[in-house]
Amino acid sequence: MTQINGRPESTQISLEWQTEPARRPDPRRKVMLLFPPNWTPTMPHLALPTLTAYLRQHGVTVIPRDLNAEVFEHVLTAGYMAEAVEEVRRRFGPGSSPAEEMPPPMELVQFALRRGPWLARQVERAKAAVRSDAFFDGPVGFRSLQILMDCLQIASLPFYPANLHLQSYEAAGPVDSSRFLLEGVRDPRHNMFLDIYRRTLLPDIRREQPAVVGISIPSMAQMLPGLTAAYLIKEAGLDCHVTVGGPHISMLRDVLPDAPQIFGLIDSAVVFDGEAPLLQLVDAVADGRDLAHIPNLIYRHGEEIRVNPRKEPEKIANLPMPDFEGMPLDLYLAPRLVLPLLTARGCYFGKCAFCNVGYGEPESFSQLRAQQLAEQMLTLHERYGVRHIFFSDEAVTPRNLRDLSRILQKEGSPLRWGGCVRFEKVITKPLLEQMVAGGCRMILFGLESASAAIIDHMVKGTQLEHMSRILRESSEAGIWNHTFFFFGFPGETLEDAQETVNFLYAHKLYINSAAMGTFLMERYSPAHRYPHSFGVKRIIEHPDRDLAIYFDYEVERGMDERMAELVHDRFLESLPNKRYPQFYVNDVYRFLYASHLGDQGLPHPPWLVPETAG
Ligand code: SF4
Incomplete structure (x- = not known):
């Protein structure tokens, strides 16, 4: 047992996570796990550490590769940038032949040629600044992040209109179309990952010879970069089983079997929780067995695509804690190491x-006990010296908030943490103060709307009275409040939207940041499954978008999609400018900024209040 804070062992909580004794490594049971771009490269995603822990616990050799972090690291170098500028000059610069179907706008080309050589010389220093305390210096942090963003824009120009940003990746075509994906994975003109993977990934797969390559695809933006890796493995004739999985693949489970051409790139897809199916897949591939018995698997069998039944999800408490060994923890673009954990699976x-x-599917919710959670956090703190933990949960339960913060306070509050919380009546002032004492520095609230009628209609289960009180008490306790909200839920009127805006301004002193948008009709949401119950006349499916998860729709009353976007854009335009917007770019930067200000004894600036000069 490990000592914490020099107190006697008997009063300490155990940092030794329960694992089964490891089996002898079997060379046939070797897996390479890939996490393709694009995901914000500021902390690891949990997909690889979660799968890695489970597979290693069962004696499988795992090589995790965060291609997302690697690609940003590869692109944001003086050498890559200098090559990109030369490529822009050769293809689009003065004297080049106008052979391109869709050349980039001339002002972008001129910007790249004028500014690119200087940016190439600055990029390494800017990366170092973003990874250091210099990030918290307003002007230095702002300049450094701007250099990185400008570099990404220039590095993307040879692949125009595809565009790699810090926060997203826009492919040159619709990534919810299997036709486009099949073209896009082999299109060197628009796919920047082909060349990068050929240089960095393929040699490693050749050398390591994994029996299975698992590609994690949590979001739609990762479809093309993920399938590009699959394509290259098949094109090179490498002898390994290629499987894909993750939330986005689970969202496609009903349509994937109707897109058999995708199975020319992959051998199988794992849907829902991947741990047990992936382990069984590794064993079946090692032993040359049939895949028919592996749960949650969609796979190609000759000319046929087969779909296996789903297994009951494993309770999170029975799974090992995420294993970050092998993740490139020094490559993330943030001033402090932040590691993600889950307190629960589901909502x-x-x-x-x-x-x-x-x-x-019917929700299967399971959560860790606060004691287990604290043990995981303290283990990471001890192993990696990490001080910041971000809960990637849907919503942490009030009970875990209370118990966890008590345990951590007893341990001397060595960690700062934050995550999503619902506006529940039981989130009281004493609880919020307890959370701060236990290290909580940021809460992300799903505010969604501040019209009581719309809150009811969307079955949010929250009440304005508690939303209002919690925002105030949370802010007064010293927590950075981040809110999510959107316009255009079916049936929402302009007056309803105005109520949301009024609420935000009425609480402007207590809200520190927000992410807003418009309603998205997403596959499998209740509004998608039961449109008429929510005032949706029609959901529009485009035949070419055979892998769509978002849909256009028509409403019976209230604002349509276009009006919701207009309201959103008008509200966005009305927001006060931030002098140092780098602190608001993503969850990790907001969280670290909140923690930094708290450590300095400085207040958290309100989001909607204009900043004074100085
Ligand atoms: S939006 Fe609602 S259902 Fe979805 S995760 Fe948040 S609280 Fe749960």
Whole structure:
């Protein structure tokens, strides 16, 4: 047992995570796990550490590769940038032949040629600044992040209109179309990952010879980069089983079998929780067995695509803690190491009409006990010296918030943490103060709307009275409040939207940041499954978008999609400018900024209040 804070062992909590004794490594049971771009490269995603832990616990050799972090690291170098500028000059610069179908806008080309050589010389220093305390220096952090963003824009120009940003990747075509994906994976003109993977990934797969390559695809933006890796493995004739999995693949489970051409790139797809199916897949591939018995698997069998039944999800408490060994922890673009954890799988509420939690299956919620959670956090703190933990949960339960913060306070509050919380009546002032004492520095609230009628209609299960009180008490306790909200839920009127805006301004002193958008009709959400119950006349499916998860729709009353976008854009335009917007770019930067200000004894700036000069 490990000592913490020099107190006697008997009062300490155990940091030794329960694992089964490891089996002898079997060379046939070797897996390479890939996490393709694009995901914000500021902390590891949990997909690889979660699968890695489970597979290693069962004696499988795992090589995790965060291709997302690697690609940003590869692109944001002086050498890559200099090559990109030369490529822009050769193809689009003065004297080049106008052979391109769709050349980039001339002002971008001129910017790249004028500014690119200087940016190439600055990029390494800017990366170092973003990874250091210099990030918190307003002007230095702002300049450094701007250099990285400008570099990404220039590095993307040879592949125009495809565009790699810090926060997203826009492919040159619709990534919810299997026709486009099949073209896109082999299109060197628009796919920047082909060359990067050929240089960095393929040699390693050749050398390591994994029996299975598992590609994690949590989001739609990762489809093309993920399938590009699969394509290259098949094109090179490498002898390994290629499987894909993750939330986005689970969302496609009903349409994938109707897109058999995708199975020319992959051998199988794992849907829902991947741990046990992936382990069984590794064993079946090693032993040359049939895949028919592996749960949650969609796979190619000759000319046929077969779909195996789903297995009951494993309770999170029975799974090993995420294993970050082998993740490139020094490559993330943030001033401090932040590691993600889950307190639960699924959402304990699980009813919001716009939300696809559970992917259309009855919600199976399970959570860790606060004691287990604290042990995981303290283990990571001890192993990696990490001080910041971000809970990637849908919503942490009030009970875990209370118990966890008490345990951590007893341990001397060595960690700062944050995550999503629902506006529940039981989130009281004493609880919020307890959370701060236990290290909580940021809460992300799904505010969604502040019209009581729309809150009811979307089955959010929250009340304005508690939303208002919690925002104030949370802010007064010293927590950075981040809110999510959107316009255009079916049936929402302009007056309803105005109520949301009024609420935000009425609480402007207590809200520190927000992410807003418009309603998205997402596959498997209650609004998608039961459109008429939510005032949706028609959901529009485009035949070419055979892998779509978002849909256009028509409403019976209230604002349509176009009006919701207009309201959103107008509200966005009305927001006060931030002098140092780098702190608001993503969850990790907001969280670290909140923690940094707290450590300095400085207040958290309100989001909607204009900043004074100085
Ligand atoms: S929106 Fe949040 S609270 Fe509502 S069901 Fe989804 S995850 Fe749960």
